[in-house]
Amino acid sequence: MRVAFIGAGSMASAIAKGAHAADASGWDFVFASASGKTAETLAHQVEGQALPLGSQTLKDAIANADLVVLAVKPQVQAEVLKDLPATDAALVSIAAGRTLERIEADLDGTSNANAAVIRVMPNVNASVGQSASAICANENANSDQVDAAERLFASVGTVVELPETLFPVFTAMAGSSPAWFFVIADHLADGGVKHGLTRDHAIRAVAQSMAGSASLLIDALDRGENAAALTASVCSPGGTTIAGLLAAEEAGLGPSLIAAVDATVRRDSELGQ
Numbered sequence: 001m002r003v004a005f006i007g008a009g010s011m012a013s014a015i016a017k018g019a020h021a022a023d024a025s026g027w028d029f030v031f032a033s034a035s036g037k038t039a040e041t042l043a044h045q046v047e048g049q050a051l052p053l054g055s056q057t058l059k060d061a062i063a064n065a066d067l068v069v070l071a072v073k074p075q076v077q078a079e080v081l082k083d084l085p086a087t088d089a090a091l092v093s094i095a096a097g098r099t100l101e102r103i104e105a106d107l108d109g110t111s112n113a114n115a116a117v118i119r120v121m122p123n124v125n126a127s128v129g130q131s132a133s134a135i136c137a138n139e140n141a142n143s144d145q146v147d148a149a150e151r152l153f154a155s156v157g158t159v160v161e162l163p164e165t166l167f168p169v170f171t172a173m174a175g176s177s178p179a180w181f182f183v184i185a186d187h188l189a190d191g192g193v194k195h196g197l198t199r200d201h202a203i204r205a206v207a208q209s210m211a212g213s214a215s216l217l218i219d220a221l222d223r224g225e226n227a228a229a230l231t232a233s234v235c236s237p238g239g240t241t242i243a244g245l246l247a248a249e250e251a252g253l254g255p256s257l258i259a260a261v262d263a264t265v266r267r268d269s270e271l272g273q
Contacts, residue, residue: 001027001151002028002029002064002065002067003016003027003028003030003067003068003069003152004061004068005029005030005032005068005071006068006069006070006071006072007032007033007070008032009033009071011122012071014124014125015126015131015152015153015156016031017046017127018127018131018156018157019152022129027048027152030043030048030050030051031043031049031051032052032058034053049061059085062084065087065089066089066145067089067090067092067145068092070092070093070095074096074097074098074271077095077098077103077106081103081106081107082106082110085111086111087115089116090146090149091116091117092120092149092152093119094119094120096267096268096271097168097171097267097271099167100117100136100137103117103119104138117137117138118135118136119135119137119164120135120159121133121174122175123177123178124178125178126153126156129155130156130157131156131157131158132160133153133156133157133159133160134159134160134162135159135161136162167268168265168269169265171264171265172261172264172265181210185210188202188206189203189206190202192206213230231245
């Protein structure tokens with residue numbers, strides 16, 4: 001399956017590397033980016049091609065692609081769409097805040113005015129095969145095109161079909177939360193360093209604990225249990241864990257995380273305007 005990426009930044013890299021690692025022979029990747037060197041480096045890593053923007057070879061590659069992934073920032077996507085060569089491929093947007101309706105409006109009057117458009121919200125964990133992605137599509141997208149997009153993103157994690165109205169909150173839950181987890185991990189490591197651990201020992205202990213806890217939570221959810229039950233199982237009466245948890249809650253742990261979700265949802269709406 002041929003997938004043409006417009007843009008070769010962190011998300012394009014995560015998706016392409018993850019898909020290539022999962023099935024090296026199943027994908028034919030083409031990359032085009034304003035940073036030609038970045039595209040060339042990524043293409044080399046996944047046995048793909050890097051083609052210059054505006055070139056005839058790129059136009060041919062896009063015309064013959066199965067999927068065209070718009071891996072550019074939300075703020076520049078409209079400009080990219082207006083200059084996109086004609087194609088029968090499904091256009092896959094991974095930009096936060098860019099609704100199907102807005103993308104269709106940007107395509108109006110172009111050679112791709114009736115294009116199949118698919119929105120996917122992945123996260124950076126695609127590079128290690130652990131993305132959580134949501135997908136939706138416009139009426140022009142047929143089942144084969146949606147299945148192709150699902151196949152691409154399922155190769156780098158899980159995919160769930162959601163109504164587009166829930167994409168802003170999914171962006172917070174899956175798209176933005178990895179950055180928050182990294183900051184949480186770093187602050188926990190600060191506490192470890194404060195009490196005598198080296199930073200390397202502290203951050204590795206936190207990272208391993210986060211990875212193991214995520215696996216425990218997924219297993220529990222599959223059994224119909226919830227996070228609260230797991231928390232209770234770790235908190236012994238009068239013990240160290242409940243003491244630390246209560247201190248974190250008193251310092252605003254819960255409300256601060258909900259505020260982060262609220263801010264992400266608001267910003268997603270702003271990007272869509």
